[in-house]
Amino acid sequence: MGVIGLGTEGAIVTTRIEQLLNAARSASLWYMLFGLACCAIEMMATGAARYDFDRFGMIFRSSPRQCDLMIVAGTVTKKMAPRVRLLWEQMAEPRYVLAMGGCAVSGGPFYDSYAVVKGVDKIIPVDMYVPGCPPRPEALLQGVLELRRRIAAGELGPRDIESLTAAARAASEAGTETES
Amino acid sequence: MTKPIRTEEIEVSMGPLHRGMEKIAEKRTYFQYMPLVDRFDYLAAMLNGALYCMTIEKLAGMEPPRRAEYIRVIMMELNRIASHLVFVGTLGLDLGASTPFIYCFREREEILDLFDLVCGARMTFNYMRPGGVAKDLPPEFAPKCREFLKKMPARLREYDDLLSNNEIFVERMRGVAKIGADEAVNLGLSGPTLRASGVGFDIRRFEPYSVYPEFDFDVAVREEGDCLARYLCRTEEIRQSLRIVQQALDGLPEGPSSTRINMNLKPAAGEVYHHIEGARGEMGCYLVSDGTTTPVRLKWRAPSFSNLAVLTSALPGWKVADSVAIIGSIDVVLGEVDR
Ligand code: SF4
Numbered sequence: 248m249g250v251i252g253l254g255t256e257g258a259i260v261t262t263r264i265e266q267l268l269n270a271a272r273s274a275s276l277w278y279m280l281f282g283l284a285c286c287a288i289e290m291m292a293t294g295a296a297r298y299d300f301d302r303f304g305m306i307f308r309s310s311p312r313q314c315d316l317m318i319v320a321g322t323v324t325k326k327m328a329p330r331v332r333l334l335w336e337q338m339a340e341p342r343y344v345l346a347m348g349g350c351a352v353s354g355g356p357f358y359d360s361y362a363v364v365k366g367v368d369k370i371i372p373v374d375m376y377v378p379g380c381p382p383r384p385e386a387l388l389q390g391v392l393e394l395r396r397r398i399a400a401g402e403l404g405p406r407d408i409e410s411l412t413a414a415a416r417a418a419s420e421a422g423t424e425t426e427s
Numbered sequence: 428m429t430k431p432i433r434t435e436e437i438e439v440s441m442g443p444l445h446r447g448m449e450k451i452a453e454k455r456t457y458f459q460y461m462p463l464v465d466r467f468d469y470l471a472a473m474l475n476g477a478l479y480c481m482t483i484e485k486l487a488g489m490e491p492p493r494r495a496e497y498i499r500v501i502m503m504e505l506n507r508i509a510s511h512l513v514f515v516g517t518l519g520l521d522l523g524a525s526t527p528f529i530y531c532f533r534e535r536e537e538i539l540d541l542f543d544l545v546c547g548a549r550m551t552f553n554y555m556r557p558g559g560v561a562k563d564l565p566p567e568f569a570p571k572c573r574e575f576l577k578k579m580p581a582r583l584r585e586y587d588d589l590l591s592n593n594e595i596f597v598e599r600m601r602g603v604a605k606i607g608a609d610e611a612v613n614l615g616l617s618g619p620t621l622r623a624s625g626v627g628f629d630i631r632r633f634e635p636y637s638v639y640p641e642f643d644f645d646v647a648v649r650e651e652g653d654c655l656a657r658y659l660c661r662t663e664e665i666r667q668s669l670r671i672v673q674q675a676l677d678g679l680p681e682g683p684s685s686t687r688i689n690m691n692l693k694p695a696a697g698e699v700y701h702h703i704e705g706a707r708g709e710m711g712c713y714l715v716s717d718g719t720t721t722p723v724r725l726k727w728r729a730p731s732f733s734n735l736a737v738l739t740s741a742l743p744g745w746k747v748a749d750s751v752a753i754i755g756s757i758d759v760v761l762g763e764v765d766r
Binding site for chain 2: 283284285288289291292295296297321322324326327330356357359360361362363380381383
């Protein structure tokens with residue numbers, strides 16, 4: 248962005264529309280009210296009084312249509328995976344995904360379980376990983392702040408949705424084939 | 428006026444959080460499995476940990492020192508309060524009141540701070556050990572805990588103002604989904620869900636374990652059997668738990684907080700069942716050992732799982748809008764239902 252002239256009447260700022268949009272997107276990440284396991288309780292705690300997501304313009308919404316950010320908080324099991332994928336598909340672009348906790352990152356403590364998908368990135372693309380079991384609210388906040396920084400910096404620009412979707416669907420089918 | 432939509436029939440579909448926890452137990456040693464136990468009922472992880480350790484102790488014929496028993500009781504009751512606070516907060520949230528949620532989580536944070544002090548974790552503690560607890564209480568614990576106990580009664584009155592005396596909330600709960608005493612017993616309900624139907628069964632009182640007989644507390648019972656009774660039972664339980672923590676803090680004996688035991692524990696071959704009063708009801712653990720370092724079979728008796736059975740008879744006939752109140756009042760934790 249560049250500033251042309253600063254006067255008493257205000258300032259003229261030149262920018263690209265993408266930059267402006269990215270700045271706006273990063274400042275109001277509405278997240279989906281959607282928890283899968285223990286980590287969801289920590290996510291709730293982060294939204295409550297002491298840590299307070301609201302001060303970052305983050306408000307939970309119950310419908311995926313209204314959400315920008317999906318915080319995958321908890322264990323993605325093989326039975327749940329298609330539903331997680333569906334919810335992600337229902338979100339409008341631009342959408343971001345944050346994998347919260349060891350389970351969503353890589354299967355976590357259930358790395359050798361027959362019922363668990365070893366990381367949510369097997370079924371949907373993930374923009375930010377926050378490890379921990381569960382991550383403390385401070386860690387989640389840091390993950391969100393870093394995500395905001397990357398959005399504002401344009402690092403998470405428009406994606407090639409077609410190929411992403413195809414890749415993710417293939418992975419999802421591979422990951423859930425054992426389900427009856 | 429349009430007719431309200433009513434629930435006619437329901438089908439409970441389980442398994443979206445099935446993580447294979449019982450099977451995993453068969454490939455871990457008794458100690459290695461301990462951290463996973465916390466992820467079972469994650470709102471009351473101290474209770475899970477204590478149950479697991481008590482079961483192993485029963486199997487191996489050990490007795491923890493008295494100080495450890497007292498510390499366990501303090502932790503279990505604090506965790507029960509924290510769990511009920513989440514219940515009160517989210518029930519309010521389900522019924523459209525978002526303020527109680529913020530208030531309840533504020534108090535819950537104070538309990539989590541106490542846990543943080545003791546074991547460095549907020550939710551998944553890994554604090555209980557067969558033969559005692561992982562670490563003795565730090566010196567700052569008792570004063571901080573007393574401070575909390577002093578604060579809490581006034582905070583409970585705040586919740587009463589927000590919910591128990593709130594006409595909208597009460598009207599949505601009173602008389603909804605009544606469960607009779609016979610039905611409750613036949614369905615195998617336990618915990619506050621059962622006690623709200625007039626059956627005063629509390630394992631802490633009727634089959635005492637640990638050092639519970641030494642404490643003076645009342646079993647919270649309500650006769651009505653409706654959603655409101657289930658809610659009031661839990662708020663009353665918070666008060667009783669505060670009393671227990673107070674007494675345990677006052678009577679905390681000196682001495683060691685754990686016994687030294689072999690990390691490669693090999694309990695003698697045999698099987699054992701132990702149960703405690705969890706935050707949601709009768710929580711049980713069935714363990715079979717063949718004398719090696721890993722259990723042959725581990726089975727959890729999860730109170731939420733059994734309590735869910737009531738939905739098939741409690742929901743039909745009520746408005747769809749009531750279902751959030753009914754499901755909320757049973758207080759299920761899905762980590763425990765699906766394991
Ligand atoms: S990462 Fe840990 S705390 Fe989070 S859902 Fe998995 S087991 Fe639970």
